[in-house]
Amino acid sequence: MLDYEFLLDDFFIALSGVPITLLVTLISLGVSIPVGFIFAIFRLDKSRFWNKIIGVYVSFVRGTPMIVQIFIVYSSIPVLLKSFFVLLQWDTDIYKLNPIWYAFIVFSLNSIAILSEIFRSALIAVHREQLEAAYSVGLSTFQAYREIIIPQLLVVAMPNLCNATTNLIKATSLGYAMSLQEITLRAKVAANANYNYVEAYIAIFLVYLLLCSLVEYGFKHYEKKLRFYKFGTA
Amino acid sequence: MLRIKNVHKSFGKNEVLKGIDLSIDKGDVVVILGASGSGKTTLLRCINFLEKADQGKASFGEVDLDLHQAGKKEIQSVRKKLGFVFQNYNLFHNKTALENVTLGLTVGRKMPREMAEEIGRKALNKVGLSDRYDYYPQQLSGGQQQRVGIARAVALNPDIILFDEPTSALDPELIGEVLGVMKKIAREGTTMLVVTHEMSFAQDVANRVIFMDQGVIVEEGSPREIFSNPKEERTKQFLRRILPEYTYTI
Numbered sequence: 500m501l502d503y504e505f506l507l508d509d510f511f512i513a514l515s516g517v518p519i520t521l522l523v524t525l526i527s528l529g530v531s532i533p534v535g536f537i538f539a540i541f542r543l544d545k546s547r548f549w550n551k552i553i554g555v556y557v558s559f560v561r562g563t564p565m566i567v568q569i570f571i572v573y574s575s576i577p578v579l580l581k582s583f584f585v586l587l588q589w590d591t592d593i594y595k596l597n598p599i600w601y602a603f604i605v606f607s608l609n610s611i612a613i614l615s616e617i618f619r620s621a622l623i624a625v626h627r628e629q630l631e632a633a634y635s636v637g638l639s640t641f642q643a644y645r646e647i648i649i650p651q652l653l654v655v656a657m658p659n660l661c662n663a664t665t666n667l668i669k670a671t672s673l674g675y676a677m678s679l680q681e682i683t684l685r686a687k688v689a690a691n692a693n694y695n696y697v698e699a700y701i702a703i704f705l706v707y708l709l710l711c712s713l714v715e716y717g718f719k720h721y722e723k724k725l726r727f728y729k730f731g732t733a
Numbered sequence: 734m735l736r737i738k739n740v741h742k743s744f745g746k747n748e749v750l751k752g753i754d755l756s757i758d759k760g761d762v763v764v765i766l767g768a769s770g771s772g773k774t775t776l777l778r779c780i781n782f783l784e785k786a787d788q789g790k791a792s793f794g795e796v797d798l799d800l801h802q803a804g805k806k807e808i809q810s811v812r813k814k815l816g817f818v819f820q821n822y823n824l825f826h827n828k829t830a831l832e833n834v835t836l837g838l839t840v841g842r843k844m845p846r847e848m849a850e851e852i853g854r855k856a857l858n859k860v861g862l863s864d865r866y867d868y869y870p871q872q873l874s875g876g877q878q879q880r881v882g883i884a885r886a887v888a889l890n891p892d893i894i895l896f897d898e899p900t901s902a903l904d905p906e907l908i909g910e911v912l913g914v915m916k917k918i919a920r921e922g923t924t925m926l927v928v929t930h931e932m933s934f935a936q937d938v939a940n941r942v943i944f945m946d947q948g949v950i951v952e953e954g955s956p957r958e959i960f961s962n963p964k965e966e967r968t969k970q971f972l973r974r975i976l977p978e979y980t981y982t983i
């Protein structure tokens with residue numbers, strides 16, 4: 500039988516991991532939205548060099564399991580940082596570094612690749628002609644992007660961005676491999692004492708479900724606001 | 734007012750413009766005729782730097798520039814002297830009719846909003862859309878959209894407005910309202926360079942007609958000269974095709 504009392508307790512324990520999960524998600528998005536957007540523009544620009552480099556990066560991120568990316572960052576960054584700190588003669592023990600920093604790095608690097616692809620396809624969809632119309636009334640490229648291209652591109656990209664965000668939230672559960680104190684880790688650790696793993700998984704499931712539903716709702720709402728100028732199209 | 738010299742443009746191996754010279758004076762209404770694929774759109778796009786010419790010089794009033802090498806600043810300042818009306822209207826989808834018309838003023842030229850809206854409303858009134866200020870492009874018919882497109886160009890008070898087949902994407906019953914607006918602004922003295930197949934427009938308001946074929950200007954002259962007395966065989970052939978009744982006047 501399920502231990503309902505523990506399930507309830509563990510649900511709140513899992514909830515206590517939400518701020519960490521959200522923090523990692525928000526920081527990663529905060530980094531990857533502008534960088535991914537710039538990468539997308541680089542790729543559309545015919546400049547072949549950057550197009551290739553970013554293309555390889557995107558393929559790497561999409562073609563390897565998240566957990567592998569975590570191990571790569573988790574094992575290589577300390578070594579890199581250490582030699583860097585030695586160089587600067589800083590006296591810091593990087594092995595005491597809060598794992599959340601690794602989480603920021605690995606999930607940002609991952610999201611940059613995902614979002615650059617989302618923005619790239621959205622940029623293609625927002626017709627080049629809109630940019631030309633903006634040029635024809637004397638706008639600079641920057642002004643045209645700010646006034647015309649980005650508002651339209653966001654509408655196109657919104658469903659994919661919502662997907663990417665919920666995927667990211669779920670992916671942060673892999674942070675346990677770096678001892679990140681997020682939802683999954685907390686709920687599971689609490690279950691160790693009495694082997695209440697089934698209850699823990701149910702609690703974890705519920706928390707992610709709740710979180711992702713809220714995020715989805717938020718995106719839908721925001722998308723509706725953004726597409727004010729579209730009529731009669733779903 | 735606008736002089737261009739020796740404009741060349743190729744797409745890959747396809748040489749689309751083979752040395753075009755053109756000059757337009759203030760108040761001119763110049764119509765460009767020519768079969769599809771003869772390079773008319775490309776010519777207008779090169780003048781407005783939407784396409785980079787391979788070679789060619791231009792002078793806009795006092796300003797001389799190279800159509801191939803002009804810098805960003807020069808390009809933007811030239812664009813502010815030109816209006817462009819697109820074949821497929823190309824309104825900003827996320828802006829209302831009034832915002833479409835004022836954007837080039839408020840953002841492009843940093844004009845205060847009130848002033849820009851005053852100008853914008855006047856321009857929309859002129860094209861007969863005084864009741865459509867707050868409509869989005871998607872809520873307007875093709876003819877209405879193209880009239881907003883014309884108002885958008887007019888509001889900027891450019892030296893010249895370039896029109897690229899402004900009525901050819903429209904249903905036949907909507908062509909009249911757009912041509913009417915174009916004739917009206919032509920009669921008000923607007924300098925216009927118009928690519929169109931609407932012979933009535935050319936005959937009624939153009940003071941010069943240019944016939945282009947395969948990337949060169951074959952013939953140019955007054956509407957009367959071109960329509961009643963074309964010199965070149967290619968012009969005659971084109972007119973026979975486009976004006977069925979033309980055969981009788983030869």
Ligand SMILES: Nc1ncnc2c1ncn2[C@@H]1O[C@H](COP(=O)(O)OP(=O)(O)O)[C@@H](O)[C@H]1O
Nearest residue numbers: 744747749767768769770771772773774775776
């Ligand atoms: N962006 C482009 N890339 C390649 N070829 C083009 C491009 N734009 C136009 N062309 C070609 O240039 C030729 C002239 O086109 P265009 O200027 O549109 O003619 P028109 O407006 O007189 O119909 C056509 O053969 C067309 O296929």
Ligand SMILES: [Mg+2]
Nearest residue numbers: 773774775898
């Ligand atoms: Mg054309």
